[in-house]
Amino acid sequence: MSRKSVFLLAATVVMLYFSIILFMLSPLHGAKSSYYINVNNYMNHFGYRQTPQVHWCKELKWRVPPSPKVTALVSYPGSGNTWLRYLLQQSTGIVTGSIYMDYGLKAHGFPAENMTDGSVLIVKTHGVPPLDSESYKFHSAVLLIRNPRDAILADYNRLYKGHIGTAPKYVFKKRSPNSKISDWAAHVYQQLRDWEGLHYKWLSQFPGAIHIVFYEVLVRETRKELNKILQFLNYTVSEEDMNCAMLNKEGIYRRKKKFQDFDPYTKDMYKGLDKIRQRILRLINVYQKKNNVTFVGLKGYL
Known part of the structure; x- marks a missing residue:
């Protein structure tokens, strides 16, 4: 050579x-x-794309001393987990952790990726509650629930265009070789089972306390819901800190809707979505009665 x-x-x-x-x-x-x-x-991407800088209300830091108890921030992918972590970091100045290592998030505002101990405020997970005592030892959990129609679509967008991008319309019609249905349809029917299974297992198997947050309510009543979460975490912030968080609540982690007139779901898909929604709503009602807790009125939120 x-x-x-x-x-x-x-x-x-x-x-x-x-x-x-x-x-x-x-x-x-x-x-x-x-x-x-x-x-x-x-390997398929060779260009560096600039991401807007985050304006933090205060310099982020780790929890000192570390908390002896670790709280999970549980959600199905596409349910607003990153945005809620952002709100928590804005209001408290304490980093949030994750059971995953997402290098993009680590570089853009979440330095405690892959940290799962009491040095972080809360730990992100999209998984089922660990049954092995040697696994992540969560003592409590914040369960963030979003309408499965929007969550499944948001996660499909993430698969193609990252955390805040939107997939082009043509990918919803793509079909793998020898498949009778589109990749999108196959994804939806699998994710219907996954969405239900995740929420069912946390609500029926996790032994610790759970605080439920509906994404739709968090969007509409951000300050009120954020205060409830902080109360559950036993963490107090000043009015000044909360005001700053609300002034900067949008951040860069919420996906903007690109196609206002586009609905990729079919009638059969909507039937499946409605069935799993209703089953989880009933399970939440059972959980509330069993544990003598009250979240928000459930009707219309999923």
Whole structure:
């Protein structure tokens, strides 16, 4: 091999290496970002995209001393988990953790990715409650619930365009070879089961205290719901801190609706969505009565 060929090969390897690094730091918009490291996805993206800077009300810090109890922030993907973490960090100045390592979030406002101990305010998870005592030892949980219609669509957008991007319309018609239905339809029917299973297991199997937050209520009554969450976490913030959080509540972590006149769901899909919604609403009612707690009125929130 000639010197020129060796030089070109070395230059290509270096460029590929730095492209991967840059993409790992900017998947808020990138295609098919994941909650886990997926090298194949990074290989398909070679441009660095600037993300707007976050204005924090105060410098973020870890909890000192660490809390002896760890609270989970549970949600199905696409339910507003990142936005709620942002609100909590804005109002308290304490970092929030995650059982995952999302390099894009770590680079854009969430330095405690993959931290699961009491040094963080709360720990993000999209998984079922751990039954193994040696796993993540959650003592309590904030369960963030969003209408499955919107949550499933938001997560599909994330798969194609990252945390705050919107998938193009054509991907909803794509069909894998030898498949009788579109990839979107297959995704919906699988996620209907996953959405129900996640909420069912936390509400019926988790032994600790649970505070339920409906995403739709959080959007409409942000200050009130955020205060309830902080009370559940036994954390007090000043009126000044809360006012600052509300002035900056939008941040950069809420996906803007790109297609106002586009609905990818069919009538059969809506029937499935309604069935699982009703089953989970009934389970929440049972949980409230059993544990003598009251969240918000349930009708119309899912």
